Amino acid sequence: xxxxxxxxxxxxxxxxxxxxxxxxxxxxxxxxFSFIIVNExxxxxxxxRLYQEEYSCPTRLQSVIERARKAINA
Numbered sequence: 001x002x003x004x005x006x007x008x009x010x011x012x013x014x015x016x017x018x019x020x021x022x023x024x025x026x027x028x029x030x031x032x033f034s035f036i037i038v039n040e041x042x043x044x045x046x047x048x049r050l051y052q053e054e055y056s057c058p059t060r061l062q063s064v065i066e067r068a069r070k071a072i073n074a
Contacts, residue, residue, distance in 0.1 A: 003030065003052065010055035011035075017065045018072075021045065037072060045072045 007028070014035050015023040024036040032051035036044050046068050054060050 006052065006056045007033065010050065010061055013061060014065065018068070021072075037068065 011023070011025055011033075018037050020040070022038040024038055026034040026036060027049075032049060032055070034047060034049045037046040039045050048064070048068060050061075050064065054064055
């Protein structure tokens, strides 16, 4: 899978994992991207930068999702 496909797969996984919140993608580059979880009122609940090493591996991406969920619920 090339970088573009890995990025798109990761973005879809993040969007699905945090629904019904919005997952906004910011500052995409060849090395990674930032994602922002926004609630129904437009308030950012979590933001994080992901690098290719983190989102190219499903296990590592799942760990990122779980940590972000914990941060949102804290």
